[in-house]
Amino acid sequence: MSFLEITRSTLIKDIRLEWRSKDAINAMLFFALLVVVIFSFSFDPDAEESRRIAGGLIWVAFLFAAVVALNQTWARELRNQVLDAYRVSPAPANPLFLAKALGNFIFVSILELLMTPLFVIFYKLRALGPAWELVPIALLGTWALVINGTFFAAISLRTRSREIMLPLLLFPISLPALLGMVNATTAVLTGDAPARFWIALLLAYDVVFTTACLFLFELVLEAE
Amino acid sequence: MKRGFTILAVVTAVLLCFGLYAALIAAPTEQTMGNVQRIFYYHVSSAWTAFLLFTINFVASIAYLLRRNTTTDIVALISAEVGVVFCTVVLVTGPLWARPVWGIWWTWDPRLTLTFALWLIYVSYLLLRRFSTSSQAAVLAAVLAVFGGLDVPLDYLAIRWWRGQHPAPVIGGGGSLDAHMWYVLLINVAAFVCLAWLLCIVRYRLEVLKREVEETQALESLMEAGR
Amino acid sequence: MNSMHYLYAAYIATWVIHGVYLAILARKYARVRKEMETLRK
Amino acid sequence: MPEIDSHASAVTAENVIKQFGRFAALRGITAEFAAGKMYVVLGDNGAGKTTLLRTIAGLAQPTRGTISVLGSTSIKFVRARIGYMAHPSMLYDEMTGMENLRYFGRLYGVSSANCRNAILSVKLDPDLDRLVGQYSQGMRQRMSLARAILNDPELLLLDEPFSNVDFRSAREMSGLLVQIRDRGKTLFVVTHQPGLLESVADEFVYMESGRITDRSPKLRTVAQ
Numbered sequence: 023m024s025f026l027e028i029t030r031s032t033l034i035k036d037i038r039l040e041w042r043s044k045d046a047i048n049a050m051l052f053f054a055l056l057v058v059v060i061f062s063f064s065f066d067p068d069a070e071e072s073r074r075i076a077g078g079l080i081w082v083a084f085l086f087a088a089v090v091a092l093n094q095t096w097a098r099e100l101r102n103q104v105l106d107a108y109r110v111s112p113a114p115a116n117p118l119f120l121a122k123a124l125g126n127f128i129f130v131s132i133l134e135l136l137m138t139p140l141f142v143i144f145y146k147l148r149a150l151g152p153a154w155e156l157v158p159i160a161l162l163g164t165w166a167l168v169i170n171g172t173f174f175a176a177i178s179l180r181t182r183s184r185e186i187m188l189p190l191l192l193f194p195i196s197l198p199a200l201l202g203m204v205n206a207t208t209a210v211l212t213g214d215a216p217a218r219f220w221i222a223l224l225l226a227y228d229v230v231f232t233t234a235c236l237f238l239f240e241l242v243l244e245a246e
Numbered sequence: 247m248k249r250g251f252t253i254l255a256v257v258t259a260v261l262l263c264f265g266l267y268a269a270l271i272a273a274p275t276e277q278t279m280g281n282v283q284r285i286f287y288y289h290v291s292s293a294w295t296a297f298l299l300f301t302i303n304f305v306a307s308i309a310y311l312l313r314r315n316t317t318t319d320i321v322a323l324i325s326a327e328v329g330v331v332f333c334t335v336v337l338v339t340g341p342l343w344a345r346p347v348w349g350i351w352w353t354w355d356p357r358l359t360l361t362f363a364l365w366l367i368y369v370s371y372l373l374l375r376r377f378s379t380s381s382q383a384a385v386l387a388a389v390l391a392v393f394g395g396l397d398v399p400l401d402y403l404a405i406r407w408w409r410g411q412h413p414a415p416v417i418g419g420g421g422s423l424d425a426h427m428w429y430v431l432l433i434n435v436a437a438f439v440c441l442a443w444l445l446c447i448v449r450y451r452l453e454v455l456k457r458e459v460e461e462t463q464a465l466e467s468l469m470e471a472g473r
Numbered sequence: 474m475n476s477m478h479y480l481y482a483a484y485i486a487t488w489v490i491h492g493v494y495l496a497i498l499a500r501k502y503a504r505v506r507k508e509m510e511t512l513r514k
Numbered sequence: 515m516p517e518i519d520s521h522a523s524a525v526t527a528e529n530v531i532k533q534f535g536r537f538a539a540l541r542g543i544t545a546e547f548a549a550g551k552m553y554v555v556l557g558d559n560g561a562g563k564t565t566l567l568r569t570i571a572g573l574a575q576p577t578r579g580t581i582s583v584l585g586s587t588s589i590k591f592v593r594a595r596i597g598y599m600a601h602p603s604m605l606y607d608e609m610t611g612m613e614n615l616r617y618f619g620r621l622y623g624v625s626s627a628n629c630r631n632a633i634l635s636v637k638l639d640p641d642l643d644r645l646v647g648q649y650s651q652g653m654r655q656r657m658s659l660a661r662a663i664l665n666d667p668e669l670l671l672l673d674e675p676f677s678n679v680d681f682r683s684a685r686e687m688s689g690l691l692v693q694i695r696d697r698g699k700t701l702f703v704v705t706h707q708p709g710l711l712e713s714v715a716d717e718f719v720y721m722e723s724g725r726i727t728d729r730s731p732k733l734r735t736v737a738q
Contacts, residue, residue: 027620028620028621031617031620032617035606035609035613035617038608038609038613039606039608039609042608042609042645043608098606101607102602102603102604102605102606102607103600103602103603103604104604104605104606106573106598106600106604107598107604107605107618107661108621109572109573110571110572110573110593110596110598111593111594111618111621111622112590112593112594112621112622113621113622170393173393177374177386177389177390180378180379180380180382180383180386181374181377181378181379181380182377182379183377187373187374187377190370190373191370191373191374191390193366194363194366194367194369194370194394194397195367195370195393195394195397197363197366197397197401197404198397198400198401198403198404198405201404201405201408202404205407205408219407220407223400223403223404223407226400226403227400230396230400231393231396234392234393234396238311238389238392241311241382241385241386241389242385242386242389244382244575245380245381245382245383245385245386246380246381246382246573246574246575266484270484280476281476281477281480282476282477282479282480284480285479285480285483285484288483288484288487289483292487328494331490331491331494334490335486335487335490335491338483338486338487338490339483339486339487342479342482342483342486343479343483345479346475346476346479381533381534381574381575381577382575441491445491445494445495445498448498449498452498452501452502452505455502455505455506455509456501456505458509459505459508459509459512460536462509462512463508463512463536464533464535464536464538466512467533467536467537467538468531468533468538468541468542
């Protein structure tokens with residue numbers, strides 16, 4: 023009944039559930055697609071201009087799409103009161119949280135992998151800076167969205183109209199991460215400035231909030 | 247208690263009047279910006295007061311998580327609420343200052359942006375307190391407050407760096423401030439801190455009263471069905 | 474001289490905000506008081 | 515695992531009050547329940563039966579008063595020795611019965627062989643390749659019971675185990691409950707069909723608007 027064992031089986035269970043129901047990923051993909059198309063309609067930018075705004079557009083699209091997935095993760099646990107089955111068990115709270123965060127990380131990453139080519143085509147993107155830096159930016163940025171997203175989705179379970187509550191709680195706190203992702207991506211695309219600082223900021227954000235989440239999640243889970 | 251409150255009220259009133267006089271009349275006129283620069287005294291004093299209140303909220307929230315004492319919970323709540331009021335003042339006076347000086351209402355100046363970010367965080371905190379259905383709403387709110395507090399330094403770094411890359415208008419102030427202006431500013435800061443304290447006391451009493459009423463109502467419903 | 478308007482606007486706005494907040498507090502206070510009265514009975 | 519002292523009390527409640535806002539679900543419960551017995555909890559809807567079970571299971575914290583379960587006032591230490599079955603199934607609809615149990619087994623550190631046994635003991639087929647969402651109500655209810663007993667709990671809390679179950683299945687389930695009691699375990703059964711357990715229960719506990727109004731070894735014959 024080790025920590026990792028529970029994390030692993032919870033993660034596998036979540037992926038299996040998502041694979042069978044496809045609640046989150048379908049809604050997320052469609053939503054992100056809509057955002058891409060609508061943005062593309064309303065701006066119709068040339069290559070130079072799109073390079074400057076693409077960083078913002080991409081991450082805003084991912085952020086909104088991620089909220090769909092984040093709301094799903096806990097909604098799934100409320101059906102048939104399964105979350106209580108976890109809560110009555112002797113398993114500690116953190117594996118549940120970590121598994122959920124990893125699951126969301128995987129779902130949002132899949133979304134990003136599928137949507138990025140579309141962005142590149144629609145906005146005629148070509149990075150002028152070191153393109154490989156986009157990989158750590160994507161990984162750290164996605165984790166930043168997902169770790170607090172999973173946490174605040176758990177908090178908003180205990181509120182009225184929880185689906186609206188999640189973005190209200192999540193977006194203000196995510197501001198530094200958002201600035202980091204957007205500016206790092208823009209820096210790489212335009213090649214004007216180094217993205218180093220932003221990557222370091224994202225890393226700091228991830229470390230600080232992963233620690234905070236693991237310290238405090240038990241309180242959130244126990245607050246019925 | 248009652249006596250202390252009256253004394254504080256009188257001190258606050260005197261300080262506020264004196265601060266107003268000092269800011270509008272006694273303080274020297276700034277050379278480049280002219281009289282508009284006098285907004286500075288209210289703007290900055292409110293900002294400092296708001297930051298102080300948010301710091302109190304952070305400390306009280308941690309204390310609540312550690313000790314689970316009702317007083318710290320109330321302190322966290324009221325400091326966030328009064329803090330948001332002062333923060334609103336900052337956000338309203340900021341554009342009123344920016345417009346005549348820079349010709350624009352809003353600029354993503356680091357300090358203004360950070361204040362805005364703080365305002366968002368603490369409004370979401372108040373929303374959570376309002377809409378929570380949990381019997382442990384106070385715990386959830388305290389957790390959010392801790393997150394908010396941790397977020398501030400990161401926010402600061404991010405905004406600093408973000409604006410650092412673009413030429414941004416710099417607010418007159420900081421190190422180059424005239425000694426007389428400093429003195430006027432400090433009087434106003436003192437006045438606003440006293441005002442905040444006063445508001446907090448009033449709000450505290452209100453909250454205590456409200457909880458008493460809720461408790462009595464709950465007790466009554468306990469009794470009722472017993473018959 | 475136009476800039477003076479902004480100065481006054483800012484000072485007035487500050488006091489309006491505090492005034493509104495105080496008014497909200499007063500209203501809440503009155504409501505709690507009333508509930509207390511009904512409880513006493 | 516310590517020896518079970520059959521004379522010790524399984525649950526001790528001292529002036530337990532549970533309030534949801536202005537609504538009081540439990541209005542001062544003071545009671546002691548000896549170990550190794552089967553208690554049938556009866557009462558109208560809203561009498562506080564479910565809240566009582568949830569409070570014992572540690573899913574809800576009492577607003578006031580203390581509750582001690584299996585000799586511990588901190589539920590954390592005894593969770594592994596408690597089984598809880600709620601009115602909803604507490605199972606994932608998109609997984610098969612065995613997949614569900616294997617996952618929950620992990621949380622208790624129970625081997626998958628024991629999970630099979632739990633399913634067999636409620637007269638279901640562990641190899642049945644059907645999602646729980648497609649089960650009949652009776653099957654789901656039995657699978658839910660299998661989940662609750664998979665860690666062989668000393669204290670078993672059952673909320674409406676027989677609701678919507680056909681008569682024959684209900685008989686089988688109550689037979690299983692008697693077996694469990696005869697092995698020295700303590701059971702709390704909330705039900706609207708006390709007739710099923712009339713001859714086997716040790717005590718009937720009557721609740722009314724958040725209080726225990728009566729405890730008797732015989733079922734009261736109340737004119738419906």
